[in-house]
Structures are given as structure tokens and as C-alpha cells.
Amino acid sequence: MTLDILTSPALSVTHGFFTRKGGASSGVFEGLNCGPGSSDQSEAVEMNRARVAAAMEVALPQLATVHQVHSPDVVRLDGPMGDGAKPKADAMVTTVPGLALGILTADCQPVLFADAEAGVIAAAHAGWRGALDGVLEATIDEMVVAGATRDRIAAVIGPSISQTAYEVGPEFLERFLEDDPENGRFFINGFGNKYQFDLISYGLTRLRAAGIAHAEWTGHCTYSDPGRFFSYRRSVHQSEADYGRLIATIRL
Structure with missing residues (x-):
């Protein structure tokens, strides 16, 4: 089966948000599961x-x-990692042509960044915790150290869980309100005492507040399209034993 790869004209370097189609895995992992931790x-x-x-x-x-x-x-990567243990981190930055940065997700935000003129790219994994703790801003800061400028950086959020599928409890809302009372705008009322969180709007807001040139979302919800995307939350709701991981990649 042919690979199904989403791209954005906002990123003028080679990149792709890969869907689950076209892979060799079977069962609950059917398709292009790229997660060695599964x-x-x-x-x-x-x-x-x-x-x-x-x-x-x-x-x-x-x-x-x-x-x-x-x-x-x-x-910051200056070359391939080799066969050793991978560093614990949630974002990578490089200026090395031919080195592809890959981020694994299954509802969290995969975010690809590029300042093509400076030759600086990055990839970040931004779930709610990483986004709240500043992984997007930290990625942009490291890109600037590597030679990028904020007014040239474009960032694209790939397939992620949408607000209609992201139900959370009151303690989750409180955590965001404690960080910034304005974060209440990213929540709507759900059933009972539950809320629905808009992770993508939260990510876009933080990206734009960081002063970069452009930020967008591809518009794809991982939860609502099982034929195309893996979803951790959907796997839990369906009582599946495990779930596949999507990959988003970028290279100079």
C-alpha cells in the first residue's frame, strides 16, 4: 500500500506527517506503526x-x-545518533543537511519548524504537559541559538486530538488556570463535571505568542479518523491492549 503523507506549503523544506497507511504492522498496529516502544x-x-x-x-x-x-x-543534533541509547527529550533542532528529525505521536501534537533561509529545522512532541511546560518556546529558543530568526520561522502542527474528543476532569482545568487564568478560553463544558480541552488552539496560541512568522494546524483529528491515524485515547476507549505511533519528519 502506498504511504499517505501530509505536507504543508508553510514549510519550504522536505517534511511529512505520515498517516498509518502503507505500513507492515498488523492487528491494533495495522499500518505504519513507527513506535519501537510499542x-x-x-x-x-x-x-x-x-x-x-x-x-x-x-x-x-x-x-x-x-x-x-x-x-x-x-x-541539538550535529549528526546521526548512532546505536546508543536515545537521549530523553521531546524536541530536536539541527542545521545538518540530510538528517531527518522524527517525532512520534498518537494524539499529542507533532510540531515541525523551519527557517529555510537560515537552514535551521526542528521537530517537537507537544502533549498537554510538554506544551504547558514550554517545549514549543524552548524549541524556538534553540533554533534561534542555531542561527534562525523568529520572523522567518514557520511551525506546523500535524494530526492531533481535537477538542471534541479531548475530555478532561476539573483538576486538569485547575492546573491550566493556575498557570494562567486566561487559559480558561481553551476549555468548554462537557458532560457532568467534565470539560473539553482545545490542545491545538493552546499550541497555536503559544507558538504565535513566541513571535514566529507563521503557525498553523493541518486540520486533522487523530481520534476521529481510525482508518488514517493512531490514537491513544481511542485505544483506551476501545479497551485495546496497545496502540500504534504516527511519525512526523523534517529534513534540510
């Missing part, structure tokens, strides 16, 4: 990652991913 067969995951690398026109060792931990931590 319980999927390692051979299938490696084959899927190889297909992604080929689509990005790089060798598999040139496809860099990190051990994501829902942090605001960013690493």
Missing part, C-alpha cells in the same frame, strides 16, 4: 521506519528520534 513486532516497526526514511530520501540511520518523556527538553 509491543508491536520489532521487525515490523523497523520496516516501517525504513519506509519513512526512504520517503524522506535518507538512509535509516539518518532518521533521528529521541526517547520522548513529555518534557520541555530540546537536543
